[in-house]
Amino acid sequence: MSPRKSAAEARRTRERIIERSVAMASVEGLEGLTIGRLAGELGMSKSGLLGHFGTKEELQLAALRRASAVFSRAVWEPARDLPPGLVRLRAVCEAWATYLDRERDTFPGGCLFTTSAVEFDARGPGPVRDAVARLHRTWQHRLLADIRTAVAAGELPAATDPEQLAFELNGVYLSLNHAVQLFGDRTAPDRTRRAVARLLGG
Amino acid sequence: MSPRKSAAEARRTRERIIERSVAMASVEGLEGLTIGRLAGELGMSKSGLLGHFGTKEELQLAALRRASAVFSRAVWEPARDLPPGLVRLRAVCEAWATYLDRERDTFPGGCLFTTSAVEFDARGPGPVRDAVARLHRTWQHRLLADIRTAVAAGELPAATDPEQLAFELNGVYLSLNHAVQLFGDRTAPDRTRRAVARLLGG
């Protein structure tokens, strides 16, 4: 029935698939993705859809990469050119809070980058779990770098343990996600900002 | 083949099913539970298994209740008779950290009480999501009660915002779960204790 599309249209199709996958996975989880439902919602056949990825696992990886890219674009990239150290760290933290509070269109079920960590943390090793762990480790290193710079520059107390600070910062955002998603708590973003201010020196 | 068992044996069977469900769900998620696999691992038929619960949803609820009970028994009950306020709060927090660090036998995939919150926070309302939210709200209220008592007794600074403190405490334990499950980070329990000490006044 509907024949081959141009390479550009094919790219757009792939794009649509990934976007819808991210949205679906943010609600149902990466394992909750199903080719059939996805194809149905996109008005295309299962085989046509799967042709773009080969296997469900590749589709999951594509959705995960996209989720990570969306996170990065919203939280990291706007701050990239700021001076490393406390200034950039503060900007990143503010963007992070705003992001978790507002990113409802691409992630109707909340940040997939965050939830995929919990979904796969218990599973045996595999491409998806490995990718989840790698992405989170990368993000953690990014935070750590600015923390260390800030400590070295005297912007944070010399006694600061960078890994401890990163650990606690991460917890604040996990708590934000928890409060927003499970309870719809609209005070959580402000609580997050207060907690961060205390951690980084208000 | 195998006929009816005594009421006592039936209760033990039900118990085995729930235990195995909790273990499986801690890895695969409550939605990842499947009657077929469960029955296979327990060496019984699907229909025999389902007879104890009626529907998969009831099985999920039973597993969730059990996970909550295990959590409560490990974290809350040992501290129950301590004096309300900071003393009991500290005991609870210590037990909580130990629990997330060690409870590997009943929860091979990490605390189900914790992960079910992330799994269901994005899903539409329903008995399971409602139960998850209710259990977490109850736990939060329990923490809040001791925090308020501690503030009233002057054991915590008068300026303390109890909900803010509960929010941050929760984040510390979410971060602990994250670090232990995703990275196998063995330093996380100590980081947790340090963070809690700072929050509650070391």
Place this chain on the structure above:
DNA sequence: TTAGAGTCCGACCGATCGGTCGCTATAGTC
């Protein structure tokens, strides 16, 4: 202009999903 590459579909596959039904055999009750 023609050959190849590649997109998408429809039909189909075996496996598994949650769940139902009729049955057997025993435990508990009178």
Place this chain on the structure above:
DNA sequence: GACTATAGCGACCGATCGGTCGGACTCTAA
């Protein structure tokens, strides 16, 4: 000792799962 309630089984249900295959079709490169 007869009756009943019920634990558990095996066969089966329609739906859906991830995935394969061959063909129809068109874009693109030669």
